[in-house]
Every structure is written in C-alpha cells, then in structure tokens.
Amino acid sequence: MKIAVVAANGKEGRLVVKEALSRGDEVTAVVRGENKSAAPHAILKDLFDLTTTDLAGFDVIVDAVGTWTSETLHVIPDAAKHLAGILSGTDIRLIVVGGAGSLFVNKEHTLALKDTPDFSDDYKPVSAAHSKALEGLRNRSDVKWTYISPAADFQADGTRTGSYGLAGEELTANAEGESFISYADYAIAVVDEAESGRHVGERISVYAK
Secondary structure (H helix, E strand, O other), X not given: OEEEEEOXXXXXXXXXXXXXXXXXXXXXXEEOOOXXXXXXXXXXXXXXXXXXXXXXXXXXXXXXXXXXXXXXXXXXXXXXXXXXXXXXXXXXXXXXXXXXXXXXXOOOOOOEHHHOOOOOHHHHHHHHHHHHHHHHHHOOOOOEEEEEEOOXXXXXXXXOOOOOEEEOOEOXXXXXXXXXXXXXXXXXXXXXXXXXXXXXXXXXXXXXX
C-alpha cells in the first residue's frame, strides 16, 4: 500500500505516518518544508501546488490539514477541494481528517452538534470550516473520498489504546456516555480505512469504546 500524507508534519499527520509505517506500508510525507515526520520519502511542495502527476502511483492520499486561526481556516475546505480536484477520475482514494461538529445528534439528521445550544463558540469557526469541506465532498461523484469525523472530544495527547468504535453520521458515545478519542487511536482508524477501502463515498465517525 502506497500512502501519501498531506500535512505530515502536523500532530495527526505524524501519527498517521507512524501507524502506516508500523504496518509495512510505503509512506510519503507531503510537506512545504523540512520533513519532520517519520516518513522515509517526502514531496516538498505546498499542497495547493500539487498536481495529478505528483500523486500518480499512490493508492491513498490522506488529507491531514488542520488550522485554527481565523486567517487560515479557509485552508481546510480549500485543501479538500484542491485534492479532490486533482484526484478526479482516478482510482486514488482520498481520506480526509474531519471534524465532529457536523455529526448529527438526532436520528432525523436535522440537527448537527455544532448547532446545539451548548456547543462552544470557540469551536464554531473551525467546525464550520470542516463542515464546508464535507459538503464539498458530498457534492462530488468523481473522486473516491472518505471523510472521517472524530468523537466530540478529540484528544491530541490522549493514550493509544489500540482500538476504537466505528459509527456513521451520528455522534456516538461509549457505554459510559462519553464521546472522545485520542489522535493516536484516530490514526489507527485512518490507516484501517486506507487499507480496507470499505467506506468510499461516505462519512464515518470513530470514538473510544
């Protein structure tokens, strides 16, 4: 399996690289500057300068782009759009590291987590950016995309347990009523999907059991 991780220097990107390498996958980092991940190969290029030719030969591209500032949040949906565009019509799959805010909290799928009264104002801008990325993917049938939402509490320094629960469009909690997952366990789910390709054209979600 040949996997390219875009934004491999980020916290989630590095963990996806590490997880894929541990399974014997061939991993390439896509970074603007020095490759600080464990990937033995790198494409040193701004993601918006990537072309179809740059990504030819890979089985899966992982979009691990993450930003938080108001000036840069547009990069999240713009990155997903650009990568989908250059992968259009190919057999290369695109896996996007998504957000939790767009997960539904009712069975009718009319109310998303980000629109509930208790959702923190601090997270609304980044949630809106991730939601825009997902909406853009939903409108495409020309690219083999998968969008993976984490649980409500996405823990950057959380423990790697080696397992996770898999769900769909709805926010899901564990038996204790808690909805969280570590970056490390989320990386396991990303690589599982990369290797299996079971959810092409779908949004899935993962949580700690």
